[in-house]
Amino acid sequence: MQDTGKNIIIAGVGGQGILLFSNLLSKYYMKLGYELKISDVIGLGQRGGGVESHFRYSTKPVLSPFIKAGDVDYLLSFEQTETLRYLHCMKEDGIVFSSTFELSTSSVNTRLEKDMPESKTEIIKRSGNKTFIIDPDENKSSDFDISKMMNIVMLAIYSEFRGYPHEEMIQIVKESVPEKFVVGNLKAYEKGISIARAKLA
Amino acid sequence: MKMMNGNEAVARGAFEAGVKVASGFPGTPSTEVMDYTKHRYSDIYCEWSTNEKVGLEVAIGASFAGYRSFAVMKTVGLHVAADALGGAAGSQINGGLVLVVGDDVGRIAGDDYNDVRHYGNMFNIPVLEPADSQEAKDMMIKAFEISEEYTTPVILKITSVICKTTSAVAIDENYTYQVKCRNKYKISFSKVIMTTMMMNAKGSEHPKLTKCFNDFPAHMKRLAADCNEFDINKLELNGKKIGVVTAGTPYFYTKEVLPDASILKVGMVMPLPEKLIRELAEHVDQLYVIEDGHDLMEKNIKDLGVSVIGKALFPKFPEMTRFTPDIIEEKLIPNAPKREVVDGIPFRLPVTCAGCSHLFISEILRKHKIKTAADVTCGLIGCFPHMETYSLQKCMGSSIALAHGYNVATDHKENFVAMIGDGGFWATGINGLMNLIFNDSQSTTIIVDNSCLAMTGGQHIASSDFGFNYKPENKLEIAKVCEAIGVKDIVTVDAYEFEELEKAILNAVNSNTNSVVIVQKPCVTRFKLPKSDAYSINQDLCTQCRKCINIGCLAIESKKGKDGKVEIVINEDLCVGCGLCSTACKFEAIKS
Numbered sequence: 086m087q088d089t090g091k092n093i094i095i096a097g098v099g100g101q102g103i104l105l106f107s108n109l110l111s112k113y114y115m116k117l118g119y120e121l122k123i124s125d126v127i128g129l130g131q132r133g134g135g136v137e138s139h140f141r142y143s144t145k146p147v148l149s150p151f152i153k154a155g156d157v158d159y160l161l162s163f164e165q166t167e168t169l170r171y172l173h174c175m176k177e178d179g180i181v182f183s184s185t186f187e188l189s190t191s192s193v194n195t196r197l198e199k200d201m202p203e204s205k206t207e208i209i210k211r212s213g214n215k216t217f218i219i220d221p222d223e224n225k226s227s228d229f230d231i232s233k234m235m236n237i238v239m240l241a242i243y244s245e246f247r248g249y250p251h252e253e254m255i256q257i258v259k260e261s262v263p264e265k266f267v268v269g270n271l272k273a274y275e276k277g278i279s280i281a282r283a284k285l286a
Numbered sequence: 287m288k289m290m291n292g293n294e295a296v297a298r299g300a301f302e303a304g305v306k307v308a309s310g311f312p313g314t315p316s317t318e319v320m321d322y323t324k325h326r327y328s329d330i331y332c333e334w335s336t337n338e339k340v341g342l343e344v345a346i347g348a349s350f351a352g353y354r355s356f357a358v359m360k361t362v363g364l365h366v367a368a369d370a371l372g373g374a375a376g377s378q379i380n381g382g383l384v385l386v387v388g389d390d391v392g393r394i395a396g397d398d399y400n401d402v403r404h405y406g407n408m409f410n411i412p413v414l415e416p417a418d419s420q421e422a423k424d425m426m427i428k429a430f431e432i433s434e435e436y437t438t439p440v441i442l443k444i445t446s447v448i449c450k451t452t453s454a455v456a457i458d459e460n461y462t463y464q465v466k467c468r469n470k471y472k473i474s475f476s477k478v479i480m481t482t483m484m485m486n487a488k489g490s491e492h493p494k495l496t497k498c499f500n501d502f503p504a505h506m507k508r509l510a511a512d513c514n515e516f517d518i519n520k521l522e523l524n525g526k527k528i529g530v531v532t533a534g535t536p537y538f539y540t541k542e543v544l545p546d547a548s549i550l551k552v553g554m555v556m557p558l559p560e561k562l563i564r565e566l567a568e569h570v571d572q573l574y575v576i577e578d579g580h581d582l583m584e585k586n587i588k589d590l591g592v593s594v595i596g597k598a599l600f601p602k603f604p605e606m607t608r609f610t611p612d613i614i615e616e617k618l619i620p621n622a623p624k625r626e627v628v629d630g631i632p633f634r635l636p637v638t639c640a641g642c643s644h645l646f647i648s649e650i651l652r653k654h655k656i657k658t659a660a661d662v663t664c665g666l667i668g669c670f671p672h673m674e675t676y677s678l679q680k681c682m683g684s685s686i687a688l689a690h691g692y693n694v695a696t697d698h699k700e701n702f703v704a705m706i707g708d709g710g711f712w713a714t715g716i717n718g719l720m721n722l723i724f725n726d727s728q729s730t731t732i733i734v735d736n737s738c739l740a741m742t743g744g745q746h747i748a749s750s751d752f753g754f755n756y757k758p759e760n761k762l763e764i765a766k767v768c769e770a771i772g773v774k775d776i777v778t779v780d781a782y783e784f785e786e787l788e789k790a791i792l793n794a795v796n797s798n799t800n801s802v803v804i805v806q807k808p809c810v811t812r813f814k815l816p817k818s819d820a821y822s823i824n825q826d827l828c829t830q831c832r833k834c835i836n837i838g839c840l841a842i843e844s845k846k847g848k849d850g851k852v853e854i855v856i857n858e859d860l861c862v863g864c865g866l867c868s869t870a871c872k873f874e875a876i877k878s
Contacts, residue, residue, distance in 0.1 A: 111289060115289065121289065121452070121453065121454065122418075122451060123451065123452040124447065124450060124451040124452075125451075125452075126392075126394055126450065127394070127450065133636075133637045133639075133840045133860075134634055134636060134637075135634050147453070148538040148539075148541050148542040149535070149538045149539050149541075149611050150418075150447060150453075150535055150538065151447075151539070151610055151611060152611075153542070153610070153611035153612050154612050154625045155623060155625055166631060166632065169631045170627065170631055172628055173625040173626055173627050173628065187845075189843040189844060189845055190632040190635070191635040191636075191637045191672045191838070192633050192634070192635050192672065193632045193844065194843055194844040195671070195672035195832075195835055195836065195844075196844075197635075198632045198633060199630075200846075201630050201631070201632070208628065232859045233859075
């Protein structure tokens with residue numbers, strides 16, 4: 086059956102390359118002829134603030150730039166505190182991809198707020214949605230810096246999961262990132278494929 | 287078709303409208319309008335002006351010369367430029383004059399809950415509001431046409447949602463730029479001059495008088511009548527139960543949640559298309575207004591004597607900062623499912639980048655309990671309770687005058703200090719400095735020279751070493767200007783020389799004359815300064831006194847270790863190796 090479109094939230098914190106991620110993904114869907122709307126919400130501050138991107142592709146014109154809670158098919162999150170903010174937005178059969186990376190919040194660091202007593206990863210796993218948890222520490226590599234290239238790792242994981250042709254996605258990456266980063270990005274992409282294949286096996 | 291965000295689409299619209307001059311001042315969310323204009327369309331003269339008021343005045347002058355011009359700023363910036371807008375409103379317009387204003391709906395960029403449409407009401411000028419990138423481009427062109435046809439400045443309201451939403455825009459790839467020039471009027475005066483004559487010499491037909499007349503109330507009346515026929519105001523008659531008057535992105539939320547509703551999608555939010563509103567009101571059982579920002583359309587519709595439900599059902603700030611499809615569903619769809627956010631997720635206060643010079647200054651001020659006013663710069667993060675450095679903070683450029691006011695009121699017994707960024711200093715802060723000198727006041731000002739407007743992404747200012755129209759010989763030196771203004775005591779220090787900086791600040795604060803400390807360090811984020819080796823905390827020596835945490839550095843975290851015990855740690859990916867935390871640690875636990 087033809088894919089008529091999906092609603093995706095991409096979440097994380099400033100500096101994780103979320104906007105590049107949604108840019109790369111948009112190029113793929115545009116090539117397939119989908120209509121798109123991508124809305125980026127970037128909080129105050131140059132670094133460390135929450136970033137969310139609402140990514141909608143469809144065979145019909147996309148109306149709202151924001152996805153209504155309950156309509157999210159895929160949540161791709163690069164930071165697990167941020168993952169928690171969108172769990173209630175998922176469709177019942179929506180799927181969560183979440184990195185275990187966590188950037189502690191300034192309010193908890195300075196004891197203005199208490200951190201959640203429970204493990205955030207466990208809350209995500211318990212959400213009732215299908216979840217894929219990715220631990221960057223377990224997947225460190227000397228070939229590339231996973232803390233900076235989680236976006237490319239995630240792109241590969243998502244592509245593998247959706248059954249998209251990797252050579253097309255890799256081509257988009259090559260065309261879009263500065264030349265000096267291409268080699269590292271391709272290593273990150275390969276890593277993503279192997280993580281996804283292990284998870285899906 | 288090309289994918290563009292709203293900012294890029296506005297720039298494209300300017301290009302296709304044949305704009306000659308673009309000016310303004312950076313401000314999230316609309317800063318990129320200028321960036322795209324400059325980098326894509328080299329035919330258009332671009333400048334970042336010293337502040338919003340100057341920016342708008344430049345555009346007004348260019349418009350009088352006959353050329354289509356626009357100024358860009360955010361709503362808070364328009365507060366600065368409001369006097370200039372009042373001067374242009376109701377005056378003769380030659381080349382179309384458009385003011386592109388970014389309204390921070392949802393307070394996404396951290397602004398106050400403002401609404402630019404108030405200026406439309408106050409100055410009686412039209413306001414257009416696009417709902418996606420295609421409309422942003424089209425309405426930018428339409429705004430120039432309206433400006434010339436109805437002899438008025440036009441506000442194009444773009445929002446933090448429009449600016450940052452990417453969607454397809456139809457463009458003619460082969461379009462060739464054509465500059466438009468129209469010289470209709472030999473004079474253009476503020477409406478004070480015209481109203482003086484209109485009210486007092488009504489019957490006179492002397493050419494010296496008539497050439498000054500600009501019957502702006504008549505122009506606006508004609509516009510209010512004509513706008514019922516504008517294709518940017520769309521009446522979609524559908525079901526009879528629910529009717530909605532809406533504008534901007536809330537139009538799409540409404541369409542998605544209420545597919546059967548009859549909708550009046552207003553592209554020009556001021557003045558409103560009265561005929562279309564009445565037609566919709568008659569068609570439906572209940573009329574609603576769904577508008578982001580304040581309840582302005584609601585009030586204007588009620589003024590027509592049309593009954594409409596707005597904030598009674600959708601309470602505004604602080605209950606709601608912007609519409610979402612969810613809110614419309616919750617209120618207007620019976621038995622809508624309730625979805626609760628996971629409980630207790632910690633909030634992210636804005637944090638200063640690791641290695642920022644503001645952290646060094648803040649650390650010294652806090653250490654010595656120096657009472658200081660902050661400005662609107664990245665440094666204002668020091669007002670938040672995780673840092674608690676500053677005790678007074680208001681608008682951009684204000685801190686110098688605030689400190690001066692405090693000092694004269696307290697007979698200069700406390701020496702209240704001002705901290706200001708270089709951007710705020712050039713924008714309006716310099717006036718505060720001139721003011722305190724010629725009023726014979728003594729005060730200390732710390733100017734943070736990071737070579738750019740950091741918070742909006744690093745645009746150039748008068749003292750930058752780069753810029754759209756940069757020439758080394760035109761660069762303004764902060765120290766020289768302060769000296770020329772008459773500041774007695776001026777020192778320049780490198781932010782990373784902690785002891786020197788501490789000494790300079792203490793000397794300045796303790797001296798009895800007016801003093802300026804210029805703290806230099808290029809913005810670490812904008813200029814991607816080379817990193818030194820990351821620091822780390824020796825857990826055996828750390829007493830968890832949390833002095834380092836209170837610096838407010840993004841790289842220092844308080845985290846549960848593997849054994850569940852809380853540890854203070856330095857995130858080595860974020861640390862730039864500036865060493866400030868090591869200076870603050872009394873237990874020598876922090877080492878490179």
